[in-house]
Amino acid sequence: MSFATFFDFNGVLVDDEHLHQQCFNDVLVARGHAAVTEALYNERYLGFDDRGAFTAMLSDAGVLTNDALITALIAEKAVMYERRARAELRLFDGAADAVRAAATAGPVVVVSGALRAEIELGLAALDVRASVAHIVAAEDVLRCKPDPEGYLLALGWLRAGHSTVRREDIVVIEDSLAGIDSARAAGLPVWAVAHSYPESALREHGPAVIERELRALVGRLARG
Ligand SMILES: [Mg+2]
CATH class of the missing domain: 3.40.50.1000 (HAD superfamily/HAD-like)
Known part of the structure; x- marks a missing residue:
């Protein structure tokens, strides 16, 4: 080698970073949380995996998290991502x-x-x-x-x-x-x-x- x-x-x-940002927001907004702006996403959350990003997004918003909640959010986002990526990757x-x-x-x-x-x-x-x-x-x-x-x-x-x-x-x-x-x-x-x-x-x-x-x-x- x-x-x-x-x-x-x-x-x-x-x-696809814009797709990820949109999918995070799909999940957050559906659960009654504020959407994350593109500027904030790029500055603070881009580069994290889903677990790291959701944990940081919710704790930044003052929401208590646990493993089960974060795992559920990741699963919801995976469905959103596949749908969006198949159409517009x-x-x-x-x-x-x-x-x-x-x-x-x-x-x-x-x-x-x-x-x-x-x-x-x-x-x-x-x-x-x-x-x-x-x-x-x-x-x-x-x-x-x-x-x-x-x-x-x-x-x-x-x-x-x-x-x-x-x-x-x-x-x-x-x-x-x-x-x-x-x-x-x-x-x-x-x-x-x-x-x-x-x-x-x-x-x-x-x-x-x-x-x-x-x-x-x-x-x-x-x-x-
Ligand atoms: Mg990268």
Whole structure:
């Protein structure tokens, strides 16, 4: 093995953060809570998984939560997301090419706070499922990004198959500040794509590379 690439999913490969925001609001409003604005969503909740986001949204609103409530909200949102995504999921330009280019260089892992079914739906839409060797989804971790748990699980999976892999032979592709922090806390090199945040905001979190478009990374990803 020469290299491995760990892709974040939402905001990197699929352009669906607006769908997630709408689905959170579908669930919150149906239960009598205030909707979350796009600005607040981007500033505070983007990058969390559903459990982390619902917990933060409700506690910010002064609502007491428990595991059963949050689990119910996640299930309601999953139904909303599938409905919306099947009708209006957008894919980032260059996303399929980026995954395929990375797969020519070594294993590709998706490390995401999205639910596994949502990731499978998006990878099928991109027609790159065969290029992805492993998925770490929301169901696999106890602590969402910016905690490093998801990236450490991906590293553990990789080392189980390729015991000699070094951290510097891996690259993480992220769009969110929480995602960059997560990967860096796992000791992994990060390249950021400015799909969700301006380059100046990304730069403060210290990625090794920042590009405006995924397509600019395709050549670098085929580095094997
Ligand atoms: Mg993301």
